[in-house]
Amino acid sequence: MPVIATRGATVSYGGRAVVREVDLEVAPGEAVALMGANGSGKSTLVKAIVGLVPLAAGEIELFGTSRRRFRAWKRVGYVPQRTGAASGVPATAAEVVAQGRLAHRFLGLPQRRTDRHAVARSLAEVGLGDHAHCAVDTLSGGQQQRVLIARALATEPEVLIMDEPTVGVDAETQAALAKVVADRIEAGCAVLLVTHELGPLTDRLDRAVVLADGRVVHDGAPPRPIGEHADPRHEHSHPHANGESTDDFWGGK
Amino acid sequence: MSLDLSILNYEFMQRALISALVVGLCAPAVGVFLVQKRLALIGDGLGHIALTGVAIGFLTSTTPLWTTLATTVAASVVMELLRSHSKTSGDVALAMMFYGGIAGGVYLTGIASDKGVANLQQYLFGSLLTAGWSEVWTIAGGGAAVAALMLVLRPWMSAICSDEQYARVAGLPVAGLNLMLLMTTAVVVSVSMRAVGLLLVSALLVIPVVTVQQFTRSFRATMYGGMAAGFLIAGAGVVASAVQDVPPGATIVLIGVACFVATAAAASFARRVRRTWRRHLPPEGEPLEVELPAKG
Numbered sequence: 001m002p003v004i005a006t007r008g009a010t011v012s013y014g015g016r017a018v019v020r021e022v023d024l025e026v027a028p029g030e031a032v033a034l035m036g037a038n039g040s041g042k043s044t045l046v047k048a049i050v051g052l053v054p055l056a057a058g059e060i061e062l063f064g065t066s067r068r069r070f071r072a073w074k075r076v077g078y079v080p081q082r083t084g085a086a087s088g089v090p091a092t093a094a095e096v097v098a099q100g101r102l103a104h105r106f107l108g109l110p111q112r113r114t115d116r117h118a119v120a121r122s123l124a125e126v127g128l129g130d131h132a133h134c135a136v137d138t139l140s141g142g143q144q145q146r147v148l149i150a151r152a153l154a155t156e157p158e159v160l161i162m163d164e165p166t167v168g169v170d171a172e173t174q175a176a177l178a179k180v181v182a183d184r185i186e187a188g189c190a191v192l193l194v195t196h197e198l199g200p201l202t203d204r205l206d207r208a209v210v211l212a213d214g215r216v217v218h219d220g221a222p223p224r225p226i227g228e229h230a231d232p233r234h235e236h237s238h239p240h241a242n243g244e245s246t247d248d249f250w251g252g253k
Numbered sequence: 254m255s256l257d258l259s260i261l262n263y264e265f266m267q268r269a270l271i272s273a274l275v276v277g278l279c280a281p282a283v284g285v286f287l288v289q290k291r292l293a294l295i296g297d298g299l300g301h302i303a304l305t306g307v308a309i310g311f312l313t314s315t316t317p318l319w320t321t322l323a324t325t326v327a328a329s330v331v332m333e334l335l336r337s338h339s340k341t342s343g344d345v346a347l348a349m350m351f352y353g354g355i356a357g358g359v360y361l362t363g364i365a366s367d368k369g370v371a372n373l374q375q376y377l378f379g380s381l382l383t384a385g386w387s388e389v390w391t392i393a394g395g396g397a398a399v400a401a402l403m404l405v406l407r408p409w410m411s412a413i414c415s416d417e418q419y420a421r422v423a424g425l426p427v428a429g430l431n432l433m434l435l436m437t438t439a440v441v442v443s444v445s446m447r448a449v450g451l452l453l454v455s456a457l458l459v460i461p462v463v464t465v466q467q468f469t470r471s472f473r474a475t476m477y478g479g480m481a482a483g484f485l486i487a488g489a490g491v492v493a494s495a496v497q498d499v500p501p502g503a504t505i506v507l508i509g510v511a512c513f514v515a516t517a518a519a520a521s522f523a524r525r526v527r528r529t530w531r532r533h534l535p536p537e538g539e540p541l542e543v544e545l546p547a548k549g
Contacts, residue, residue, distance in 0.1 A: 088288045090466055091415065103423045
């Protein structure tokens with residue numbers, strides 16, 4: 001039974017189809033990257049999977065249950081795209097990570113010891129154990145991203161769904177993230193990772209699904225970096241030009 | 254000027270002090286979530302709607318408290334449905350509440366012309382000094398219920414207020430909690446506006462919270478600190494107004510605004526001093542990942 005299964009999933013914004021008839025399966029313990037250029041519909045597909053945008057057509061199942069009837073959200077760890085600064089009222093890193101335990105708690109009952117342990121463990125796992133009582137808005141962008149990942153880990157999920165966790169974060173965070181995700185894969189957790197670039201994480205993936213214009217154009221082995229991209233010292237920081245030389249973009253060599 | 258507190262021996266002053274303290278303590282417990290959700294003006298919006306509720310009370314000769322409660326709760330349900338199911342943005346819905354609430358209040362009191370619009374004034378600015386004991390107990394009961402609910406539900410409410418999308422994926426009853434937040438706001442506004450006034454109750458929802466959050470790091474500290482600050486500001490306001498014989502509602506709000514301005518200035522000054530004294534370096538950025546061309 002797949003952890004995530006979409007059949008003919010179609011999402012449209014204002015009449016324009018952004019995701020078209022996508023069939024995607026993630027098996028238990030499998031690590032899958034969902035790749036594609038900006039605007040290819042990969043984030044929208046993930047939002048549809050977790051139920052944040054409605055489907056225009058098709059069917060989505062989580063753990064074999066139709067998403068409409070799915071209630072076992074504590075089996076899902078979700079890392080949303082990082083959105084700007086924190087909210088209006090300060091909150092510590094531990095308080096944000098504790099939100100990941102709410103799926104396990106009964107409404108109105110206090111935190112139990114297992115909840116506190118899970119929060120501390122998740123923060124330590126992403127390397128922020130010392131920052132538990134820091135206000136989130138005083139942390140750097142990469143640290144804030146790690147807080148969001150720790151929040152998903154605190155849920156102790158069976159599938160980790162991450163929407164562009166490596167956008168705009170420093171190399172240290174990328175490496176830390178790759179290790180955390182690798183540990184989870186070892187432990188048997190399925191991973192669905194939305195990304196538009198190949199990074200330290202791509203080596204640990206079983207499969208990559210590439211979307212273009214809302215359709216699946218590739219489903220198989222993760223793409224390998226070629227040419228200068230294969231050079232380990234290559235810094236992947238230039239814009240993704242389609243076929244044209246990036247040297248010209250910078251005004252020639 | 255000597256501080257003469259003998260005026261607190263009068264029973265009307267004790268009633269005024271108790272109602273102000275209760276509202277000061279309980280309003281920030283709801284307000285902290287409104288500030289976090291960037292809905293700081295919603296209390297004012299519901300207060301305007303409450304004017305219509307008061308007018309309905311005049312018109313039907315029922316106790317305004319109950320018609321106000323019914324009207325504001327109904328308005329908060331409509332507002333939440335508008336917000337979640339249509340493209341109406343929060344501030345547009347708020348604008349509609351402001352205009353519609355005032356107009357409805359004036360229109361309906363116009364129909365019940367024997368009471369006159371002058372009566373509405375009393376709800377806008379409150380009349381702490383004419384509140385009876387039964388009103389004080391209504392305020393205390395409503396305030397205690399709201400504050401207890403918010404304290405118990407703090408982690409859930411703060412999750413839906415800070416990151417609603419995540420809260421939905423975590424399986425929280427987001428729609429229900431959103432509705433509860435607006436309804437508790439409606440309860441706070443309507444039980445206390447007769448005594449402390451629409452102006453004051455919406456100020457006490459927001460000012461204590463934004464005052465303490467200049468210095469707090471955690472949500473929990475902001476919530477408790479806001480409640481304590483609201484309590485102190487309300488108490489200081491009533492005492493000051495009694496000593497100087499000026500309207501208590503306005504005094505409380507002015508003290509609150511002064512506290513906010515003072516703490517905001519002090520916080521920015523403190524940050525600057527700390528940076529200079531400890532020679533805090535700015536946080537380390539990413540290493541420069543380009544090779545700078547050699548100067549030639």
